[in-house]
Amino acid sequence: MKKTVKYLVSIGLLVLGFVVFSSFFMSVPNAKAVKFPYRLSGLTERQAAAHLLSRFTYGATPGEIDQVVKSGLESWFNKQLEASLPDDSLNQMLAKFDALKLNNAEIVSEYPKGNQVLRMAISDGVVNKDSVNKNRNAYKDVLKKYMDDNGMKPEQELYREFINQKVLRSAYTNNQLQEVMTDFWFNHFNVSITKGDCAQFIPDYERDVIRPNALGKFNDILLATAKSPAMLYYLDNFSSVAANNDYMAGRGLMRRQIMQNTAVIEDTTQRAKLQKARKTQGINENYAREVMELHTLGVDGGYTQQDVTQAAKVLTGWTIYPMGQYNKGVKKAVDKISSQRFEKAGFVHDGDFLFNSNRHDNSEKVVMGKHFGPDGGYQEGVNLLAMLAHNPSTAKFITKKIAVRFVSDNPPQSLLDKMSKTFMEKDGDIKQVLITMVDAPEFWNASAVREKTKSPFELAIGAARSLHAEITQPYQLYNWVNKMGEKIYYYQAPTGFPDKGQYWINTGALLNRMNFGLALASGRIPGIRIDLAALNNHHEPESAQAALVTYCQLIMPERKLDETIKHLTPLLNDPTLMQKVDEASANTPPAQMQQAATMDNMAVQDSGDMKGRGKGLKNKKNNFIAMQNNGGDNSMLSQVVGVIIGSPEYQRR
C-alpha cells in the first residue's frame, strides 16, 4: 500500500516535471538565437537591460537590471510577452477589493447612480415625491438607509476601488508589459468616467475587454471594445437606430414584449421614458466616425463622410442587454423571450452585448467599396470591423502609435515600415509587432534611449518602484498623478491623452513633479512608506558625497549621472543647510504631524546612528540620513532623493 502511494507520487512528480519541462520549451517559441541588436548602438548589456525595462515596465525596481541580465534580455522579454508570471502577493493585496470581482450587471445593481437611487426609492414608496421638492436634506438619511438596506453603495466607491487597484497593479505586477499595454490600449480605445452613462462599465472594460486582449490580435480587441457597454455608451452607438424598420414602427420583438409586459414596469417615469424614447432616436454616427478616425484607419486613412454614414448604418442595432435594478422591468420582459425566438429574429445576446435586429438597418450598405447586407444582421458589423482591422492604413496607424509609445516621440520611418509589415503579415498580432520592434536596431538607437518623457502616472508609479515603496493608500499616489496633469480614466475626449513630452511638461505640472519628489522622499505622502536606508541594504554611505552618488545610481541605474551629481553637490555643501534643517525640524507645528507614516520613519531614525562625515555635516549626528520628525523625514538624504525624483534626468525614460 505504502509502496503504491510512493509509486503514484513519483509518477505524479514525473508528469509534473514533464509539464514544467515542456512548458519551459513551449513558452519560448519566440526566443531568438540572435540577441537583441543593442551592441550596434554601443550599449552594454546592462544599459540595454535598463532601456528594455524603461520601455516595457513602469520603471526598474532596485536590482531588476541584474535579474534581467541574469535571465537574459531576450528571455525576460519573452516571459513578459506571455504575461503569465505568478502575481500572488499582488492578488493578495487586491483580494479586499470586492467591487472588482463584480460583473457589469452586479455593478449596476450594487453601485447605482444617485438619481436612479432616488427614483427607485420614490417608486418603492420609501421617499415621498413631494418631500423631495421641499427639503433635500430631509431625505438624505432615508436614502442612505434605503441604500444600506438594499445592499447598494455609493457609485464613487466603485471608482475609488478601481483606481486603487490600478495603482497597486501597475506598481507590483510581475507582468509589467501586459499592464503597460493595457494602459496603451485603454488610452487608444479611450472611454471616460466623466461621461456618466458609461462610467460604471469602465472597471469591467479594463478588466475583461482590454487587459485579456492587450497582447492578442488587433481585430479581437477592436471587436471586444465595439461590443462593450463602456464603448457603446461612450460613443453613443447603443442608441443608434435605423430610420426605417420595425423598431421605429413599434413592431419590434423586444418592444412588443416590453409593452405587453408594462405591468412589470413599476416605475412610471421609466415607462414614460421608454414610450418617448423611440421618437427621439435615430442613427448616431459617433462611433462609426471614431472607429475609423481614432481606432483603426487614422484621420487620413482613406475614408469619406459617406463611408462614415454607411458604417453607422452597418452598426445600427449594436446595443446593450438590459441590466440592473433600475431596468428590472425591461429586463424581466426581455428575459421572457426564449432564445429560439431571439435567434430566429436575428438577435444576438452575448454577455452584456445585444444585437437588436429590430433596430438594425437592413438595406445594403457600401463602406470603402465593400458591400454589407442587405439583411446581413449582426455579421455585417463583425465583417466591417474585420475589414477595418486589416486595412493597410490601420497597420500604419496602429504600429506608429506603438512605436511612439515605446521608442520615441518621432520614431524613424524605417522602423515603422518593418512594424506595419509585420502587422499585415501576422494578422495584426500585437506580440509579433512588438518582437519586430525590439529586434530592430532602431529600437536601441541612441536617438531612442531616454528620449521619452514619463507621463505623470509613469513618474509616480516608477518612483514608487525605484524606492521600493510600500503602498497602503494607493489613492494618495493617484491624487499626485492627478495634480501633475494626468487624471487617469477622466480624459474626456475619445483621442485619449496625447503621447508626447510637450503635452506632459508645462509649467504648473513641472513644479508639481518636483514637489511630488520632495513629498515622496520625505515620507509626506500618507500611506506610501519608503525606507531609504533599506534601499542601500542599510549600508551607510561614507560621506554625503558618497550618498549622493550611491542613491543616484540606485534610483537611476545605468545612466550618465555626472551632471546630476555635479549640480546636486552644492546642496550638500550648503553651510546653512543643517541649520535650516534643524530649524524646520524644530518648527514643524503639531498640526502637521498628523498624516505622514510616522511609525515607519521612526524605524529609519533608530537605525541611523551614523556619523556625518561629509562636509557640512560635522558634529551633526543623525542629520544626514535620519533627520525625522512627525511631520516627515527632513534628513538631507531624503532631500537629496526628493531632488533626484524631481530632477530632469528622472523625468526621462
Next chain:
Amino acid sequence: MVRRGFLKSGGLALLGVGLMGGIPGFIAEAAAGEKIISPYKKRKTLICIFQRGAMDGLMAVTPFTDDYLKNARPNLFMSAAKTGNNSPLIDLDGRFGLHPSMKAFEPMFREKRLGIVHGIGSPNTTRSHFDAQDYMESGTPFNKGTASGWLNRAVGLLGHDALTPFTAVSMTSAMPRSFYGDNPSVSISNLQDFAIQLRGNQSGANLAARSFEDLYDKTTSGLLQQTGKESFDAMKMLQKTDLKNYKPTNNAVYPNSALGNSLKQIAQLIKMDVGLEVAFAESNGWDTHFNQGTDNGIFGRNVADLSNSMMALWTDLAAYQDDVTVMTMTEFGRTVHQNGTGGTDHGRASCNFILGNAIAGGLVHGNVKPLAVENLEDGRDLAVTTDFRSVFSEVADKHLGIDNDHVLFPDWKGDRIGVMRS
C-alpha cells in the same frame, strides 16, 4: 513653434529693468524676440465662465409677457410686477426680465456694458451634458474626435507667440476640454500652489528649489530646460505678490464660492501684468431637475453667485475694464415646461451674458419667439436660433483680434449677430 515663443533668446538689453524693478526672464527674453512689440503693452484678456449642468435661460432672463411660459410653469414663472413677498423680475426692455438675484447686473445692462444673447445653443440636438459640453468646448458640434479645444486654438491665433506661461490659464484642477491642445496653457486651481513646497519644511523647500533650478537649467533636454526656466520664472513672478492677503480694489467683495475664488485669482493675474490673455473658470450646479425655486432657492443662489462674482471682478478691475471681456456659456437650456419635481429637464437653447466696455450692451440679442408649441424645438424646448459659434467667434475677433474662424471653428460658416460694437 508657438509654444516656446517667449523663450527666444536674444542679446538685447532688458527693457525697462529700472522701471519695473526687475523683469522676469521670460518677459525679458520675449522682449528680445522678433515679434514682440513691447512686453508691457497691455494685452486684452478674455475670461470665459462655463456654467456646467445647463442653465435655465428662461428663468435667468424671462420673456415675462409670454403667457405660454406662464402656463407651462405654474410654480416657476415669475412676473415683473411685485406680487406678495416675492421679488419681481427686473424689467429690462418691457419683454425680458432679469432674475431678481442678478440685480448686480442691472446697472451694467443699463450702462450698455452687459449684453445678453437669448436662444443661444448648439446645432447638435443632443441633450446629454457630456456630449453637449464636449461639443461646445471643442467647438465642433458634430465631431467628437477633435483633439483640441476652441480656447486653445484661440491662443494659437493671437497673432503673436505666447508671451509668458500665463497666456492661457484655467482656474480648474484638471485641464478643461476647452483648453486641450498644443498651445501653451496652464490649469491650476490655486495660484499659491505655483511653488516648490514641502509641508512643514519651508527652508528645505527653498534649498530644493535652488537645486531644481540649477538642474533644469543644465539639462540636455530642451523641453525640460525651457519649461523648467518658465516654471521658476513664473514662480518668482507670483512670489512678488502676496497672493494670500490679496486686497481687491474698490472694496470689491467676491462671493466665498468656487467661482468667486477663481475670478479673484484671475483678477490678481491681470493686475500682476503677467500676460494673461485667455482665462477660464467654472460654475457648477445648474442641473436643476429638482426644486429649482423661484426668486429664492437653488437657481436664485446660483445666479446670485454668478452675477456677484462677475461684478466683483469688474469692480476689482476698474483700471483694466477696457481690456477685459467676460463671457458665460452653458451646454444647453432647459424644458419650457416645469417637470413633476419642481424643476426643469434638459432642453435646447439657453442664454448667455457678455460683460465688457466694447459690448453692444443693454440689449437682449437673438431671437426668442412666443413659446407656443409650434415654435418649440421638438415641441418642448426653446429653439436654438443663434449658434454659439457665432457669438464666440465674434467676441474672440473683436476682443482678441482673432478673425480666423476657419481654424477657431472649423466646420462653421455663419453670420455674426452684432454682440460687439464695431
